[in-house]
Amino acid sequence: MNGRYGVPATMIVCLCEAVSDREIKGCIERGCRSLGEVRRTCGAGRGCGACHSMVREMIDAAPSLSESVGGSGVSLVQEPQQA
Numbered sequence: 001m002n003g004r005y006g007v008p009a010t011m012i013v014c015l016c017e018a019v020s021d022r023e024i025k026g027c028i029e030r031g032c033r034s035l036g037e038v039r040r041t042c043g044a045g046r047g048c049g050a051c052h053s054m055v056r057e058m059i060d061a062a063p064s065l066s067e068s069v070g071g072s073g074v075s076l077v078q079e080p081q082q083a
C-alpha cells in the first residue's frame, strides 16, 4: 500500500519500542517465526505487550520459510530422516 507521494505507507506497530511494520516484516523475511525471535531481533514487544497479537498475526500471515525462498523447493527446515 502506498501513502502520500507514492511512498510506501508504514505504521508503528510497537509504540513502546517505536518499531514499525516494515521493521517487523523485515525480521520475518529474515526468518523470525515467533514473537520471541522478533522481540530479540528488533525489539518489538519488549514493553507493555499491546502489540503482541498484531506481531503474531504478521508472523502467521508470512509464508513458510520454504515458500519464502522463492518456491525453489529449497527448505530451510531440516526434514526428519526416515529409517
Ligand code: FES
Binding pocket: 013, 014, 015, 016, 017, 044, 045, 046, 047, 048, 049, 050, 051, 052
Ligand atoms: S506496544 Fe509493543 S510492547 Fe507495548
